[in-house]
Amino acid sequence: MTDRTPFPATGRSWDDLQAEIRSRSAGDLAWKDGRSPVFVFRNDEETYNVGRDAFFECFSENALGRTRAFFGIASMEKDVLDFGLGLFSAPDGAAGAFTSGGSESIFIAMKAARDAFRARTGKGREAALNMVVPITVHPAFDKAANAMDIEMRRAPLREDKRVDVAAMADLIDENTMTLVGSAPCFPHGVIDPIDELSALALKAGTWLHVDACVGGWIAPFFTRNGRPTPDFDFRFEGVRSLSADLHKFGFCPKPASTVFYRRAEDLDRATFRADAWPSGAFATQTLAGTRPGGAVAGAWAVLNFLGEDGYRDAARRLAEMVDGYVAGITAIEGLEMWAKPDVSIINYGSTGLNILAVAERMYDMGWLPGLTKAPRGMHAMLSMIHGGQAQQDYLRDLRVCVEEVRKDPMQASKLEAVY
Numbered sequence: 001m002t003d004r005t006p007f008p009a010t011g012r013s014w015d016d017l018q019a020e021i022r023s024r025s026a027g028d029l030a031w032k033d034g035r036s037p038v039f040v041f042r043n044d045e046e047t048y049n050v051g052r053d054a055f056f057e058c059f060s061e062n063a064l065g066r067t068r069a070f071f072g073i074a075s076m077e078k079d080v081l082d083f084g085l086g087l088f089s090a091p092d093g094a095a096g097a098f099t100s101g102g103s104e105s106i107f108i109a110m111k112a113a114r115d116a117f118r119a120r121t122g123k124g125r126e127a128a129l130n131m132v133v134p135i136t137v138h139p140a141f142d143k144a145a146n147a148m149d150i151e152m153r154r155a156p157l158r159e160d161k162r163v164d165v166a167a168m169a170d171l172i173d174e175n176t177m178t179l180v181g182s183a184p185c186f187p188h189g190v191i192d193p194i195d196e197l198s199a200l201a202l203k204a205g206t207w208l209h210v211d212a213c214v215g216g217w218i219a220p221f222f223t224r225n226g227r228p229t230p231d232f233d234f235r236f237e238g239v240r241s242l243s244a245d246l247h248k249f250g251f252c253p254k255p256a257s258t259v260f261y262r263r264a265e266d267l268d269r270a271t272f273r274a275d276a277w278p279s280g281a282f283a284t285q286t287l288a289g290t291r292p293g294g295a296v297a298g299a300w301a302v303l304n305f306l307g308e309d310g311y312r313d314a315a316r317r318l319a320e321m322v323d324g325y326v327a328g329i330t331a332i333e334g335l336e337m338w339a340k341p342d343v344s345i346i347n348y349g350s351t352g353l354n355i356l357a358v359a360e361r362m363y364d365m366g367w368l369p370g371l372t373k374a375p376r377g378m379h380a381m382l383s384m385i386h387g388g389q390a391q392q393d394y395l396r397d398l399r400v401c402v403e404e405v406r407k408d409p410m411q412a413s414k415l416e417a418v419y
């Protein structure tokens with residue numbers, strides 16, 4: 001017997017379906033109370049409502065058809081991309097694309113990097129290409145490498161958890177199609193030394209991609225508030241492409257990300273074109289064909305709703321919250337930060353007790369613990385959903401869990417790090 005759900009024999013009312021959707025989700029993690037350290041991002045209720053309402057204004061429009069049918073979507077998408085080009089100090093001639101998420105932005109940039117490598121070197125499929133990356137890059141790069149048959153070469157980190165640029169240099173050879181740095185990396189929340197990576201890329205003649213999926217749309221506002229985060233964008237000559245997610249710290253509705261290229265010719269390389277079928281020319285700058293028009297309208301509305309003032313205010317509140325978490329965590333005897341957060345990701349652990357046993361107890365208290373495996377640690381990507389009462393509750397429960405584990409500090413745990 002399989003447990004396959006049979007196709008519904010008859011239709012059902014919306015009231016009935018809505019009730020069932022709600023009951024099916026009733027057992028979900030209490031993410032609205034800040035219990036999930038990943039997956040959901042929030043500025044405030046108003047921003048959320050603007051994003052949602054704008055999304056539903058263009059619920060049916062298809063961004064695939066933006067140049068032939070949905071001109072409103074095309075013009076809003078242009079605005080969003082222009083905002084990003086400005087924010088990331090892109091030079092004249094730079095270009096971008098609106099995608100459905102960080103993984104897609106990364107994938108498509110890697111395709112452009114591969115094609116640029118082939119154009120520059122004249123090498124074809126016979127050359128076994130590689131990317132040289134920090135060990136901390138997101139698995140989206142492994143996914144792209146796996147699909148395009150590219151070898152991943154991973155460089156270790158410095159003491160401060162930023163990549164060791166000399167180690168990256170040692171891994172480069174004549175078939176290195178790109179270098180990568182993160183702003184910030186997901187595991188430890190620090191921004192790689194993009195200035196040094198840029199210099200290395202220029203010297204080696206390779207592409208450099210900056211993965212600013214997490215920090216892109218918010219880190220510049222930390223800096224503008226007088227709380228400097230390391231620069232990571234097109235100001236550095238060697239940066240050839242950059243990914244930045246709107247649906248993370250742009251506080252826009254999912255699915256929405258952006259990818260930018262220093263040169264328009266690279267957007268052209270990212271573009272897929274086909275004309276072999278009976279329906280004629282087809283071209284996309286993304287992996288997706290059909291794309292939700294709502295995501296474009298939602299991003300456009302949120303960016304305009306908040307404006308620079310709104311993002312600076314969000315960055316200020318986020319910074320205060322991150323500082324509060326760091327102070328609260330380090331005040332607990334036995335815990336230490338594994339890195340000093342550059343933006344809003346925290347990662348901490350302990351040399352004196354098994355942090356995974358602490359995490360297990362947090363889980364039992366209704367928290368989904370974010371984890372790292374090297375070094376063993378707890379982890380959270382904080383947005384305003386984690387502030388206020390959620391922050392107080394988290395720190396209180398963490399204190400209780402650490403107290404308990406301290407009775408038998410190296411006790412075993414069944415937990416393993418999972419994204």
Ligand SMILES: Cc1ncc(COP(=O)(O)O)c(C=O)c1O
Pocket residue numbers: 100101102103104138140182184185186211213214245257
């Ligand atoms: C640094 C970084 N890059 C890329 C991604 C992938 O983004 P997405 O989940 O939108 O595909 C993430 C996701 O958390 C990330 O943290």
